[in-house]
Amino acid sequence: MDNVESKGKRWIQFFFFFFIVNLGLLMSVNYIVDPFNIFKTQLFKYPFQMNERFVKIEFLEKNNHKFNGYLFGSSRIGTTEPSILEKYIPHSKFYNFTLSSANMYDYMLHLEYFVKRKYPIKVLYLQLDINNMMYYGRNQSDYLSKIHPFVLNESLFAYYIKYLTGFFPFNIKGKVSTNYNYEKTVTYNINNGTWHEDNKELAVANDCKSYVKSIKGFNHHHTAAFTYRKRKENIYALGKIVNICKKNNIKLYVFTTPHNHNMMDMFYAKDYVDYLHDIANITDFYNFSGYNSITKNDCNYYEVSHYRPMIGELIAARIFNDTNISLPNDFGIWITKENIDSVFRPLLKRN
Numbered sequence: 001m002d003n004v005e006s007k008g009k010r011w012i013q014f015f016f017f018f019f020i021v022n023l024g025l026l027m028s029v030n031y032i033v034d035p036f037n038i039f040k041t042q043l044f045k046y047p048f049q050m051n052e053r054f055v056k057i058e059f060l061e062k063n064n065h066k067f068n069g070y071l072f073g074s075s076r077i078g079t080t081e082p083s084i085l086e087k088y089i090p091h092s093k094f095y096n097f098t099l100s101s102a103n104m105y106d107y108m109l110h111l112e113y114f115v116k117r118k119y120p121i122k123v124l125y126l127q128l129d130i131n132n133m134m135y136y137g138r139n140q141s142d143y144l145s146k147i148h149p150f151v152l153n154e155s156l157f158a159y160y161i162k163y164l165t166g167f168f169p170f171n172i173k174g175k176v177s178t179n180y181n182y183e184k185t186v187t188y189n190i191n192n193g194t195w196h197e198d199n200k201e202l203a204v205a206n207d208c209k210s211y212v213k214s215i216k217g218f219n220h221h222h223t224a225a226f227t228y229r230k231r232k233e234n235i236y237a238l239g240k241i242v243n244i245c246k247k248n249n250i251k252l253y254v255f256t257t258p259h260n261h262n263m264m265d266m267f268y269a270k271d272y273v274d275y276l277h278d279i280a281n282i283t284d285f286y287n288f289s290g291y292n293s294i295t296k297n298d299c300n301y302y303e304v305s306h307y308r309p310m311i312g313e314l315i316a317a318r319i320f321n322d323t324n325i326s327l328p329n330d331f332g333i334w335i336t337k338e339n340i341d342s343v344f345r346p347l348l349k350r351n
Helices: 002-033 052-066 082-086 104-116 130-134 156-165 169-180 198-206 208-214 231-247 269-282 309-319
Strands: 069-073 094-098 123-128 187-189 194-196 251-256 285-287 333-335
Touching: 002 156, 002 169, 052 094, 052 104, 069 082, 069 104, 082 094, 082 309, 094 194, 104 123, 104 231, 123 231, 130 231, 130 269, 198 208, 231 251, 231 269, 251 269, 251 309, 269 285, 269 333, 285 309
Parallel strands: 069 094, 069 123, 123 251, 251 285
Antiparallel strands: 187 194, 285 333
C-alpha cells in the first residue's frame, strides 16, 4: 500500500515538474520572441505583427503632450502621413492612431480614454469603413487586438501574464521567419503612428498593370457578403463620439473609406445605403465610398482592402478644399441628412 502511495506521489511530482518546466519554456519563448511586440524585448528586431492598441497607448501615455490632433481609423488610414493634415490646420500636430481591424467601438472607447486622461486633443479626423456596419467590439481571444488594460481600467500585470502564458505557434513562427529571412515587409513608425509597405509601393508605381495581374483579389469575382448586423451599436457609438467632440470643443471631420470597387461588390446595396443614412442622421460627412474614378482604378490600391498613400492626400485635399490638387468631381461627396437621398444613387453604379 505504501509502495502504491509512493508511486502516486512520484507521478504527481513528475507531472507538476513537467508542467512547471513547460510553462517556464512557454513563457520564455513568448517573452524573447515577443510575437505581438508587447514586452519590447527587441531581440527579434522586425515585427511580424504588432498589437497597435497596446503599443500606441504605451507610447501616447508618455508623449500625448506632443500632439493636439488624431487620425482615427482601421489599418486603411495607416499610410496617411500626419503632415498631410498639418499643412491645412495651423499649429496642429497629428498622430495617426490607426488600429488594425478597428470599428466604431474602438473609436468611441479610445476617444473616451483620451478625454479622461486629458490628452490635449483639438481635432479628430475620423475615417469610417463601410464594413464597420458588420462589426462592433473586440473578441477576447484575439491577442493581436487586445485593448490596453489602462483603457479598460484593468490590471497591467494580468495583461502581461496572458501574453506570457498564451500559445501562439503561428505568430511566433511568423516573427522568427521574418527576422531570419530579413523580410521587412511592413514598416511601422511608432513616432507618428503610420505604417508603410515600400516594396508594394515600388512595385505598383513601376508597373501597375503587372502588379494588378499578380494580386488575386483584383482578378476575382466578388459577391455580396457584408450586411448591416450592428446597426444599434454603431448608431450609439457614433452619436457618442459626436457628443464627446461637441462637449470638449474637438473639431470633428468624418468621412468614409474609398473602398476598392472589388470590395464595394461585397456590400449589399440596401445595407450600404442604410449605413450612410444612419451616419448622415448623426453628423454631416464626406463620402469617398461607392463606385467612382478613384475606387474603380486598381492602381490606387495595394490589394482590394488598402489604398495607397497618395489616396490619403486626395482625401485631405477634398476635405480641406485644396484647389491646387486636381481631383475627380465624383470623389468625395459632402453628405447631409437633407441631401443624401439625391446623391447616393450614383454611388451604386458599378459601370
